[in-house]
Amino acid sequence: EVQLVESGGGLVQPGGSLRLSCAASGFTFSDYSMNWVRQAPGKGLEWVSHITGSSSITVYADSVKGRFTISRDNAGNSLHLQMNNLRAEDTAVYYCARDGGDNFDFWFGYWGQGTLVTVSS
């Protein structure tokens, strides 16, 4: 069974940093690209970042470019998001999502339960 479990969320002051993690199990982690998708309270979904299985390609939303860094540890089956210079508008539930489901590629086939990041003084 595919499982994605996020951790690392919490309350941080504006300008601060936080590192999110996503522990993956139930599949060959290195075979799949991974993503972070966020959802501000009461709002819609916003894709944040993408990383290929080999980490050769990373992509970011303009809203986080230069502040957030996505990375992965294939030996440890984990995905990370280093978030620096956090702003109030970064407040959201952050989901990790796998590219690909049981019978398709590229779409967000599996999601974690999310971790809440609150940026406030």
Add this chain to the structure above:
Amino acid sequence: EIVLTQSPATLSLSPGERVTLSCRASQSISSDLAWYQQKPGQAPRVLIYDTSNRATGIPARFSGSGSGTDFTLTISSLEPEDFAVYYCQQRWSWPRTFGQGTKVEIK
């Protein structure tokens, strides 16, 4: 950036009714569109990918259609568990973008 516009924002319906949700892209995205369902307190789950293919385990009452810039998600007969928010999403180009969502609520 490709903007996806969903309509309507909210639908108030009764179980058993037929539902049609719309998603319009700001430029052609071929068939590179998916639909997700999200219930309160839960992560989204994919319903339809590549415009018209149902994901594993998704009931046949859900169907998708369209191409280019205009797409539709249809629920043939609403079940109580279908009351949720629905999002469309494109993967034609980066950044991957979502529509703002359509809430299907109980009338």
